[in-house]
Each structure stands twice: as C-alpha cells, then as structure tokens.
Amino acid sequence: MKVIDLRSDTVTKPTDEMRAAMAAADVGDDVYGEDPTINELEKESALMTGQEAALFVTSGTQGNVAALLTHCSRGDGAILGSDSHIYIYEGGGLSALGGILPLVADDPGGIIPPQKVLSWCRPSNVHFAPARLLCVENTHNRAGGTAVSPKDFKATVEAARSGGLSVHLDGARVFNASTAWGVDVKEFTGIVDSVQFCLSKGLGAPVGSMLCGGAEFISRARHWRKRLGGGLRQAGILAAAGLIALRKMTKRLAEDHENAARLSSALLAGGVGVETVDKPTNMVYVxxxxxxxxxxxxxxxxxxxxxLFGAVSERRFRLVTHFGVAAVDVDRAAETIMEELKAS
Ligand SMILES: Cc1ncc(COP(=O)(O)O)c(C=O)c1O
Known part of the structure; x- marks a missing residue:
C-alpha cells in the first residue's frame, strides 16, 4: 500500500532528472565564487525574481535570518506578522543572532494591513526601537496557505515604503502564490527589497533556498551567510537540482493546487470542517x-x-499536496479521514 504523505511539501524527493543532473554537475569552490552551477542558479534566480543578484543558502530559515541581519542592526525593529513563519517557527533567530526586536502586528488573511504597518512607523524617539524592516509572507502558511493578492500585497509594501522601511518577502512558496493568481512572480518579488524562496519544498530540490535582492545587499548578505556557517564548497551538486526546480518545477504547481481543491471538496462534502481561505493553494487546514x-x-x-498528516493544534490539522501525491491519493486520503471520523 502506498503511503500518502500529506505532512508537508518538504517531504518531496528529488526527481530522477535532478539526481542525474546532480551526478553530472560541473562544480568548483563556491566560497571562492568558482562554482559555475551555483553561479548559473544565482543568475537565473535574480532574473526570475526581478532582482539584481541572488545567493544560494542552505534553507529558508537561513535565507530569512541572513536577510534580517543584513537589513537591520542590533536594537532595530522588524515588523512581523503574528502568524508569520519567521515569528513563530524560526527559533527567534533574529533576536538570538541579531538583537533585532520583533514588532508584531496581526496578519489576518495572510498580510498585515497597511494601517497597522504605519502604526509601527513611530517618530524618532529614544524610547522606541526604530522600525527598519517589514517582513511579509506569500503564500502564507498559517493563514491556510492562502495566496495574498497582488493588490493587497502592493498596498502593504507601499505603506512600508511611505514609512521609510525596507521590505523582505518570506517567499518560501512564492511560486505557489504567482501560480494561484496567474501572474508573473515578479508582481511579488520585484517590488520588495529582498526575497527568500525555497527550492526544496513544492519545487522538489533536496536542499536549498535562494535569497535575492540588490547587488550591494546580496554582497553584504554573503558575508552574513559565511558567518552563519553557510559558505559551501562544491555546492553545484545542489544547484544542479535547484536549476531543474526553477526551470521546470515552478511550472507544475497548479496540479498541486487542483489536488488540494479536490481533497477539500471531498472532505467538505463529507461534513468535515475544512477552513476556507480567499485564494487556496496546496494546503488544506481542517x-x-x-x-x-x-x-x-x-x-x-x-x-x-x-x-500521513500533522496536527497544528489539538483540534486543527493540515494537509499539504505536492508532486508525490496524485488525484487518486487525495481521494483515498479523504476517504480514510472520513472513515476514521465516523468510526469515533
Ligand atoms: C513560510 C515559510 N517560510 C520559511 C520556511 C523555512 O524553510 P526551511 O525549512 O527550509 O528552513 C518555511 C518552512 O516550512 C515556511 O513554510
């Protein structure tokens, strides 16, 4: 019997094509800037996101914390959504490593409303940690995997700009967001100062994320990556899979969204309490x-x-679709869940 793993899209395994490309990858020492495959991946990532430069990092968490450390100094404030991944799930790295104060604002529906961003942009005063940065997340994991619309996203980014802030996008699944809205990913990634996106989730690469931004920003972030122990040597082996993730796997995410919608409909038809979100992607929260x-x-x-799936709290759980899960699998998953609920 096939195990249907809906715990996360992080469980995806590299495709055969990725494994072959990894074995054949042209490599060099990336700390010396000499890995041709990494250089190619960084160049393509920057182009695709509408940024000047990019940096391969080992994980989404490393990309986010390197971005925060690059944007902010000790004692600075970063505005974070109260349900954001950076605030909840990244070990408090921004405070532990950077002395950065989280300025927390509610992000219902996946985005902090413009007015709440502005309310953290306080006048200069010795009593306040100055807000330097706004962090946004799209798609938004804890908001049901919803894809925030280009319009709402832009309104919040513009509010931050008018308050003199820089903006970092935790775009772990930003290609899911652009797929859901049917827009070029640059609608989100091209209007922020920095963006981190994951190669290793729905895009299927075994390791890695990209941090993209301005050339000067990325050269300072490279320094932080080294300090964080993320300077890798023959990393082209990983970049070879990353290039396939970027070129091919970004184009197939609609299939995961269709399977999530199918799962959601089946559960709803069976009376299960699926949470509805404005623009669903590859997650179903119940x-x-x-x-x-x-x-x-x-x-x-x-x-x-x-x-398989994971509990988010005592009475809430999450199901995530990805390329290891087909339509027949989500049908079986829905049946299994409904049977177990009926049996109790
Ligand atoms: C929205 C979001 N940001 C960042 C991350 C961190 O990525 P990583 O697990 O590669 O550190 C995740 C991981 O699930 C995530 O969902």
Whole structure:
C-alpha cells in the first residue's frame, strides 16, 4: 500500500532528472565564487525574481535570518506578522543572532494591513526601537496557505515604503502564490527589497533556498551567510537540482493546487470542517468539532491506514499536496479521514 504523505511539501524527493543532473554537475569552490552551477542558479534566480543578484543558502530559515541581519542592526525593529513563519517557527533567530526586536502586528488573511504597518512607523524617539524592516509572507502558511493578492500585497509594501522601511518577502512558496493568481512572480518579488524562496519544498530540490535582492545587499548578505556557517564548497551538486526546480518545477504547481481543491471538496462534502481561505493553494487546514478524536489521535489512526498528516493544534490539522501525491491519493486520503471520523 502506498503511503500518502500529506505532512508537508518538504517531504518531496528529488526527481530522477535532478539526481542525474546532480551526478553530472560541473562544480568548483563556491566560497571562492568558482562554482559555475551555483553561479548559473544565482543568475537565473535574480532574473526570475526581478532582482539584481541572488545567493544560494542552505534553507529558508537561513535565507530569512541572513536577510534580517543584513537589513537591520542590533536594537532595530522588524515588523512581523503574528502568524508569520519567521515569528513563530524560526527559533527567534533574529533576536538570538541579531538583537533585532520583533514588532508584531496581526496578519489576518495572510498580510498585515497597511494601517497597522504605519502604526509601527513611530517618530524618532529614544524610547522606541526604530522600525527598519517589514517582513511579509506569500503564500502564507498559517493563514491556510492562502495566496495574498497582488493588490493587497502592493498596498502593504507601499505603506512600508511611505514609512521609510525596507521590505523582505518570506517567499518560501512564492511560486505557489504567482501560480494561484496567474501572474508573473515578479508582481511579488520585484517590488520588495529582498526575497527568500525555497527550492526544496513544492519545487522538489533536496536542499536549498535562494535569497535575492540588490547587488550591494546580496554582497553584504554573503558575508552574513559565511558567518552563519553557510559558505559551501562544491555546492553545484545542489544547484544542479535547484536549476531543474526553477526551470521546470515552478511550472507544475497548479496540479498541486487542483489536488488540494479536490481533497477539500471531498472532505467538505463529507461534513468535515475544512477552513476556507480567499485564494487556496496546496494546503488544506481542517478544524475539528468539539466531539471525536483530537487531531493527534486522528493523525495516528490515519497513519495506520497509510495516510500521513500533522496536527497544528489539538483540534486543527493540515494537509499539504505536492508532486508525490496524485488525484487518486487525495481521494483515498479523504476517504480514510472520513472513515476514521465516523468510526469515533
Ligand atoms: C513560510 C515559510 N517560510 C520559511 C520556511 C523555512 O524553510 P526551511 O525549512 O527550509 O528552513 C518555511 C518552512 O516550512 C515556511 O513554510
């Protein structure tokens, strides 16, 4: 029986084409700037995102923290969504490593409204940590994987600019956002000062993220990457998979969104409490009613039937589609979940 793994799109394994490209990759010492495959990946990533330069980093978390450390100095404030990945799930790296104060604002629906951004742009005063940076996230993981619209995204970015802030986009899944809205990814990535996107999630590469921004910004971020221990040597082996992720896998994400929509409809038809979001992508969040098993218990029972997913809290769980999951798999997953809920 096939195990259907809906825990995350991070579980994707490199394709055969990626493995072949990795084996054949032309490599050099990337700390010396001599890895041709890394150089190619960095050049293409910058072009694709509408930025001047790019830097290969080991993970989304490393890309985000390197960006924050590059934008901000100790004692500066960075405005973060209260449900953002950087605030909740990245180990407080910005404070631990950079002495940066999170200025937290609610981000319902995946984006901090312009007015709330402006309210953190306070006049210069010795009592306040000055806000230097706004961080946005698209798609927004904890907001149900919703893709924030180009219009709402731009309004918040413009508010930050008018308040004198720089803007960093945690675009771990920004190609899912551009796919969902049917726009060029530059609509999001081209209007911010820096963006981090992951090669290793729905795009299927085994390792890595790209941090893109202005040339001067990226050369300072390169210094931070080295300090963070992220200066790699023959990293072209990883970049070879990254190039396939960028060139090919960005074009197939609509399939994952269709499968998530199929899963969502099947569960809804069975009376399961699927949370609705404005612009769904490859995630389905479910809220369980007061009766029946909690999310951990349900996840354990479904795992026994070969369907894996993770609890987000006691009564909420998340299902994520990716290229390792087909339409027949989501049908089986929906059936398994509904059967387990009925049995309890
Ligand atoms: C929105 C978002 N940003 C950043 C990250 C961090 O990426 P990584 O796991 O590569 O550090 C994740 C990981 O799931 C994410 O969902």
């Amino acid at each position: 809220s369980l009613g007061a009766d029946g098993p909690d999310a951990n218990e349900l996840s354990r029972r479904c795992a026994a039937g070969g369907v």
